[in-house]
Amino acid sequence: MLLSELRPGEYGIVKKIGGSGAIHRRLLSMGLLPGAIVRVVRISPFGDPIEYEIRGFFISLRKQEAANVEVDKIVPLSLVPGNSDVRVIFIDGGVGFVQNMGAMGIAVGKILKVIKPCCPMQVQTERGIFTVGRGMAYRVFVR
Amino acid sequence: MLVALAGNPNTGKSTIFNALTGMKQHVGNWPGVTVEKKEGEMEINGTRVKVVDLPGTYSLTAYSMEEIITRNFIIEEKPDVIVDIIDASNLERNLYLLTELLELHSKIIVVLNMFDEAEKKYSIDVAKMSRILGLPVVPAVGIRGKGIDELKEKILRGKFNPKKVEYPEDVEKRIEKIEEKIRKLGFEPARWYAIKVIENDVEVVKKIKDKGARDILHLAEHLRHEIEDIYGDDIESVMTSFRYSFAHGLFHEVAEPINVGGVTITDMLDHVITHKIFGIPIFLAIMYLSFQFVFLVAAPFQDAIDLLFNGKGTVSGHIPGLVDLSYNWMVTFMPDWLSSFINHGMLRGLGAVLTFTPVIMLLFLILSFLEDSGYLARVAFLMDSIMKKMGLEGRGIIPLMLGFGCNVPAVMATRTLKDEKERKLSIALNPLIPCGARIQVFAFLSSIFFPSNPALVLWSLLILSMVVVFVLGFIYSKTIFRGRSEPFVLELPPYRMPTMKGISIHMWEKSEGFLRKAGTIIVGAAAIIWIFAALPWGVKYGSPDSYIGMFAQWIAPIGTAFGLTPQAIISLIFGFFAKEVVIDVLYVLFGSKDAILASMTWAQAYSFMLFMLFYTPCVATIATIYNETKSKKFTLFVILEGFILAALFSFTFYTIVTLLGVGA
Structure with missing residues (x-):
């Protein structure tokens, strides 16, 4: 789907940046690159432009510009309801964080089952049942 | 020694610049x-x-003027040191520019500005960062002057052993092939040129083509396709991704997040300020209060300056101002005409320039406050979809609204628009917004000629101007000012408390620029007007016997088509100097309100107002337009545009009313 089609509060992972010339280059240099995570923050009162969060900062894009970006909708693990199966798409963190998650069986491409969504969150992976902190679950994106 | 400051927008670059240079x-x-x-x-x-x-x-x-300026400056002027100002609280994206700078220059000092804000988000290992990059890294808090001494020390004695941004092996070997050939052309830095030509950078490709080295371009194209095939994406995405992964990797090496998630103050404020329903009323309220503040505070200063220069007419007689006193004094030792020229011409002109200064200073005080606090970016976000229709980004509404106060600071405020075409479009529209001075004249004339409903007449003029601005903006944006040269990507920085120092420097810059540059033009124009109003020698100043008067009578037959009387034409000529003067001139020519009323029919009066709504901007505005654009052609275009609209509306109105026979 297109970035412009995501609704406020939803997340996407960038698949491809379309467009050409200036808009293509500008989107890239803002860090909108294949694999980057984008969150829709809010929509302007008149419906355009839209504010996005990317790499920890906030930009606003007009719909026609956001329509150059192809995304897949994803969800941070922390927002997944109980008793559902999800696939890990992206882990947002440094090498250490990725290794720690990997030790629990949470790695890109793996299937998880959320047993209990909250407090604390419990997930079942191929390595067993683990408790995941909110801060961690926030940085693991699934579909 | 030459030092260049580079960095993303909104990183406090100008604060550091001010701290360094004072x-x-x-x-x-x-x-x-x-x-x-x-x-x-x-x-x-x-x-x-x-x-x-x-x-x-x-x-x-x-792809953008700013970026081309930056890189050309580095290549051509070869600064000894580049200081890259980085917003430490937004490290990853800011590091991306550093990866590009690293390919251009070897002596770079990294300043981690807003370090205090960043430390709330993550802990940054400065020493490690310096070690990895092989460059001096200076943590700083620009607004408090922290880190400035260390930066100065490093500029003089920093040690540079920069790390290369490395691409994967299969890209590197292709860069090397081109690099060799580029080096033979004598282009430096050769590696940067090689990377850019592979990326199909239009400027670099053109430069190489100009050298006639077509073989390099063919080779680059071939290599580019190879890389695109290997990585399955377009070259720009591929190369940018590599540089970003360098930035991403570096970021995770040196920064340890403290807490993720959680609601920030900025988010809470934005929830209200950009709210679906409250956003617009809040914007209008802030604008209203700002303008109230500016004009309330500026008015007494303006009056005082006016009193000082021009004195004041009272019931018991005229209190002499500086102009009169100086004239009386000079006339004791020089000819009458010279003293009159110096004082009634030039000194009065200087007075006019000075009366503008309080408004300009205060408007820029408020504007810098709104900009530095981060609110202006929200205005852009709120108003964008409306302003887009007339070819402007959201921020374009600010200069237009300022125009109702005074077109001079409004034209200066178009600098908040980053796009060259949008700036020109915005400047071309601005003088069509009636400024405070014109509104004052309209209010005066409406009360004389339309005593039963002056407010309605005033409103009709204001609405007309807004419609014209909107329609013309729409047409211009589709024709002569067509197409943004850059896409609209707006950063919404966190809200920050502006510092008094930053604001006052900004205010000073603007006022000083206006006084020095526009001021000269205004004083000059004042002198010229004096010559035409006071000559031939012996006539009453500005009377029908003066050159201005003669001109008015000569052009009067044409004026009748627009419903303009000779006296109205004289007042319009003086209005060119400052619009509010129109009232004074009418008083001088007729002596009383009743005589003014008797001089025109209501249709002629309304035609006169329509003409005044659009005809040429005043001297101060023209001087500012020229000063901002440095283009005589463009300035002339704005003047002509005004006259054409003025003629169009007054002619159409007057003709229709006359044909209907209701004009008398």
């Missing part, structure tokens, strides 16, 4: 464009250092 700075434009260029000087341990503030950019592509 008041020793010069603001101008980069040659040929309206992008602002700031230069300053400082002394470190006896070494004189010239500092140039490069435009804020996110990257160094060939």
